[in-house]
Amino acid sequence: MEVPAGFLVVYLLFSCFVASSYGVYFSSLNETIIVTATPTQGQVLKAGEDQITVTWRFNQTYRAGTDSAYKTVKVKLCYAPISQKDRSWRKTVDLLKKDKTCPHKIVARPDTASNNSFTWSIERDIPSGVYFVRAFAFNAQDEQVAYGQTTNAHKSTNLFEIQAITGRHVSLDIASICFSAFSIVSLAGFFYMEKRKAKASQQK
Amino acid sequence: MPEIEGSPGSSMHGVTGREPVLAFSVASPMVHTDRTAKFDLPVDSEHKATVFKLFSFANPHMRTFHLSWISFFTTFISTFAAAPLVPIIRDNLNLTKSDIGNAGVASVSGSIFSRLVMGAVCDLLGPRYGCAFLIMLSAPTVFCMSFVNDASGYMTVRFMIGFSLATFVSCQYWMSTMFNSKIIGLVNGTAAGWGNMGGGATQLLMPVLFEIIKKAGATPFTAWRIAFFIPGWLNVIMGILVLTLGQDLPDGNLSTLQKKGDVAKDKFGKVLWYAVTNYRTWIFVLLYGYSMGVELTIDNVIAEYFYDRFDLKLHLAGIIAACFGMANLLARPFGGFTSDYMAKRFGMRGRLWNLWLLQTAGGVCCLCLGLVNSLPLAITFMMLFSIGAQAACGATFGIIPFISRRSLGIISGMTGAGGNFGSGLTQLIFFASASFSTAKGLTYMGIMIIGCTLPVTLVHFPQWGSMFLPPSQDIVKGSEEHYYVSEWTDEEKQKGMHQASLKFAENSRSERGGKVASAPTPPENTPNRV
Numbered sequence: 001m002e003v004p005a006g007f008l009v010v011y012l013l014f015s016c017f018v019a020s021s022y023g024v025y026f027s028s029l030n031e032t033i034i035v036t037a038t039p040t041q042g043q044v045l046k047a048g049e050d051q052i053t054v055t056w057r058f059n060q061t062y063r064a065g066t067d068s069a070y071k072t073v074k075v076k077l078c079y080a081p082i083s084q085k086d087r088s089w090r091k092t093v094d095l096l097k098k099d100k101t102c103p104h105k106i107v108a109r110p111d112t113a114s115n116n117s118f119t120w121s122i123e124r125d126i127p128s129g130v131y132f133v134r135a136f137a138f139n140a141q142d143e144q145v146a147y148g149q150t151t152n153a154h155k156s157t158n159l160f161e162i163q164a165i166t167g168r169h170v171s172l173d174i175a176s177i178c179f180s181a182f183s184i185v186s187l188a189g190f191f192y193m194e195k196r197k198a199k200a201s202q203q204k
Numbered sequence: 205m206p207e208i209e210g211s212p213g214s215s216m217h218g219v220t221g222r223e224p225v226l227a228f229s230v231a232s233p234m235v236h237t238d239r240t241a242k243f244d245l246p247v248d249s250e251h252k253a254t255v256f257k258l259f260s261f262a263n264p265h266m267r268t269f270h271l272s273w274i275s276f277f278t279t280f281i282s283t284f285a286a287a288p289l290v291p292i293i294r295d296n297l298n299l300t301k302s303d304i305g306n307a308g309v310a311s312v313s314g315s316i317f318s319r320l321v322m323g324a325v326c327d328l329l330g331p332r333y334g335c336a337f338l339i340m341l342s343a344p345t346v347f348c349m350s351f352v353n354d355a356s357g358y359m360t361v362r363f364m365i366g367f368s369l370a371t372f373v374s375c376q377y378w379m380s381t382m383f384n385s386k387i388i389g390l391v392n393g394t395a396a397g398w399g400n401m402g403g404g405a406t407q408l409l410m411p412v413l414f415e416i417i418k419k420a421g422a423t424p425f426t427a428w429r430i431a432f433f434i435p436g437w438l439n440v441i442m443g444i445l446v447l448t449l450g451q452d453l454p455d456g457n458l459s460t461l462q463k464k465g466d467v468a469k470d471k472f473g474k475v476l477w478y479a480v481t482n483y484r485t486w487i488f489v490l491l492y493g494y495s496m497g498v499e500l501t502i503d504n505v506i507a508e509y510f511y512d513r514f515d516l517k518l519h520l521a522g523i524i525a526a527c528f529g530m531a532n533l534l535a536r537p538f539g540g541f542t543s544d545y546m547a548k549r550f551g552m553r554g555r556l557w558n559l560w561l562l563q564t565a566g567g568v569c570c571l572c573l574g575l576v577n578s579l580p581l582a583i584t585f586m587m588l589f590s591i592g593a594q595a596a597c598g599a600t601f602g603i604i605p606f607i608s609r610r611s612l613g614i615i616s617g618m619t620g621a622g623g624n625f626g627s628g629l630t631q632l633i634f635f636a637s638a639s640f641s642t643a644k645g646l647t648y649m650g651i652m653i654i655g656c657t658l659p660v661t662l663v664h665f666p667q668w669g670s671m672f673l674p675p676s677q678d679i680v681k682g683s684e685e686h687y688y689v690s691e692w693t694d695e696e697k698q699k700g701m702h703q704a705s706l707k708f709a710e711n712s713r714s715e716r717g718g719k720v721a722s723a724p725t726p727p728e729n730t731p732n733r734v
Contacts, residue, residue, distance in 0.1 A: 167425025
């Protein structure tokens with residue numbers, strides 16, 4: 001029984017080193033959804049202030065009935081290649097469950113035949129960057145079966161920019177200065193007082 | 205010429221190998237206990253404690269210990285506070301991978317210099333003011349995080365906060381004034397290990413604070429800035445506690461310390477020369493860069509690694525990262541213990557093998573950490589890596605006292621600086637470039653650890669041998685006396701300056717290991733000033 005046990009351990013270890021590769025691949029999906037968004041090429045929007053209106057519909061040039069499998073549509077805000085550069089946590093990977101291109105959810109809706117649209121206020125935790133919008137269609141098993149996006153296949157057209165909030169507040173700045181001043185002043189105060197006490201006791 | 209007892213580098217604990225590692229008290233009859241002094245702990249003639257009572261807060265000795273290690277712990281919290289929040293900060297400040305990596309390098313580089321200056325500051329102002337000055341002046345730098353707008357601001361602030369890691373020096377210095385040199389090794393080792401735990405605690409603390417502040421209504425990009433106020437307040441609070449509750453000496457008298465500090469017991473130039481020209485110093489500077497250095501590096505990168513690679517929530521990544529640093533509680537003393545244990549049977553050769561085994565095992569686990577794709581395995585390898593690296597830190601300082609008797613202080617300081625330098629270097633090479641992923645970086649770092657630990661095979665003591673070579677058979681060259689007394693010129697020997705080294709050499713004979721009987725101590729009891 002030693003050999004099978006040893007083999008099992010090796011197999012388990014080996015399987016943990018090898019990446020699990022099941023799942024849906026982006027390259028297997030067809031772009032059967034037409035997605036449009038209000039920002040124009042190069043437009044700069046402000047997080048926390050501006051809005052994006054997204055509309056999507058099934059592309060009728062594809063065979064009718066293809067979209068019968070679509071149960072839900074999830075629309076996402078995605079990073080353009082320039083915002084992914086030197087930032088491996090936003091990397092595009094073909095295996096969709098490992099893909100980090102589109103982390104920000106705009107809306108998820110059950111799929112309907114008529115024109116779908118949604119107006120989204122850009123949330124305050126969206127970072128600065130260049131973006132496009134992509135919609136995924138999911139089947140009943142919650143797997144991606146189709147997609148659509150506002151940009152071309154190379155992700156080079158129709159990109160817009162979002163400027164994030166700084167996260168800074170005047171009240172924070174003031175509090176920071178006050179506490180810093182307190183620290184320095186109390187240190188100096190202690191030092192001065194002890195020097196005075198030492199001098200006074202020396203004179204005694 | 206008697207050296208100043210308790211001055212940094214004069215610790216004799218553990219150097220003979222005959223004293224038990226976990227000596228909680230001085231059992232030697234040679235340490236004269238002063239029974240007239242009214243302290244909570246038994247003290248020697250200089251009123252330094254001869255007993256280490258861990259759970260006491262008695263003034264002044266144990267209170268000093270706790271104030272000291274908690275201050276050091278606090279600076280570790282502040283220095284590594286940004287690390288678990290990087291996933292949020294990188295979005296707020298639009299950082300690239302090299303920005304994050306460079307900021308990590310900056311956070312550990314500042315203290316290379318501040319640690320060197322801190323010794324002089326403690327000599328001038330005393331360790332209490334040295335410590336208080338450092339943590340209270342670095343509190344504003346922590347609060348400055350609320351002003352940061354971009355990558356360069358982020359890097360600058362992390363660099364400035366990193367200066368505060370010099371509390372290591374004030375911590376060790378302060379306890380040398382409070383504890384007898386026979387137990388100072390344990391006291392300092394415990395304080396160093398517990399202080400290092402701050403690097404782990406912060407990975408737990410900051411994400412929790414962030415979540416609480418977010419729940420209270422702040423947006424993420426503001427919440428992380430508010431979270432930084434807590435380490436800043438900790439700095440201020442500890443500074444005030446140190447100033448109000450602490451005292452420089454057991455008798456509370458600062459001016460006496462200043463008078464003592466003026467007495468130069470040895471020429472700095474000479475001490476530096478013997479440190480720098482001993483090749484073993486440089487090997488250990490390199491080695492410590494790959495035990496302590498990689499520990500600091502991991503403190504900076506591991507939370508982000510778990511967040512990205514395994515898609516964990518921020519606070520969960522923080523908990524896992526915290527386990528790495530918190531292992532210091534036991535892992536570092538464990539390394540010292542195994543070093544002493546191996547020395548009993550195999551002498552210095554045992555210590556060297558022990559260090560090589562621990563550090564290389566750490567390197568192998570680091571290599572595997574970067575390769576595995578499953579979370580439980582990654583955590584396992586991370587913990588094994590932490591034990592290996594931290595025990596190697598402990599084992600390193602089990603060997604350092606034997607490299608030189610005359611220059612022990614400087615060699616310890618250089619080794620410590622080597623740790624920070626190694627951290628900066630590994631972060632720069634492996635975690636600041638976009639050409640390979642963090643996972644690959646960990647694997648390559650593991651390979652570099654294994655490679656940079658090999659030089660320990662070159663460390664050869666003529667009197668004890670090295671990993672592969674036996675000790676020299678020459679009667680003169682193969683004696684401990686010859687090795688330690690060769691640091692003194694004939695002139696100095698005529699003045700009798702080498703007496704301490706002679707005594708040390710005699711006591712170090714136990715590093716031969718095995719059943720070798722040590723030379724009996726001379727009948728006339730030497731005073732406790734060695």
